[in-house]
Amino acid sequence: MSDIDIPPEMRLKYLERRKADFESCQKAIIENNFEVLKRVGHQIKGNASTFGYDDLSKIAIELEQCAEHQEIDKLKSIMEQFANFLSRTQGEASFTKKRKV
Numbered sequence: 001m002s003d004i005d006i007p008p009e010m011r012l013k014y015l016e017r018r019k020a021d022f023e024s025c026q027k028a029i030i031e032n033n034f035e036v037l038k039r040v041g042h043q044i045k046g047n048a049s050t051f052g053y054d055d056l057s058k059i060a061i062e063l064e065q066c067a068e069h070q071e072i073d074k075l076k077s078i079m080e081q082f083a084n085f086l087s088r089t090q091g092e093a094s095f096t097k098k099r100k101v
Contacts (some may be wrong), residue, residue, distance in 0.1 A: 010051075015089055018044065018085075022082055025063070029075055038068055041060045041067060043060075044056060055085060059081050059082050063078050066078060
């Protein structure tokens with residue numbers, strides 16, 4: 001976990017961008033666009049820990065590696081992990097929105 005104190009609004013924006021990344025990855029899997037999957041995995045692995053999401057960083061590392069090797073079945077499994085991460089953090093995002101009001 002990062003020692004940097006990230007404001008809740010920035011964490012919320014970060015999670016919103018990850019939802020968009022998830023959707024891009026879903027489309028990329030359907031289209032067998034491994035370049036998009038590698039790029040997204042690479043970007044997320046580089047910044048997830050900064051926001052305190054070490055588990056997402058691990059998912060991103062696997063995403064990038066499996067995209068590199070075009071392992072579609074493993075990519076589908078990783079996308080399930082990504083979806084579970086987003087589901088778990090949705091509560092955090094809801095809490096952050098409520099606090100701003």
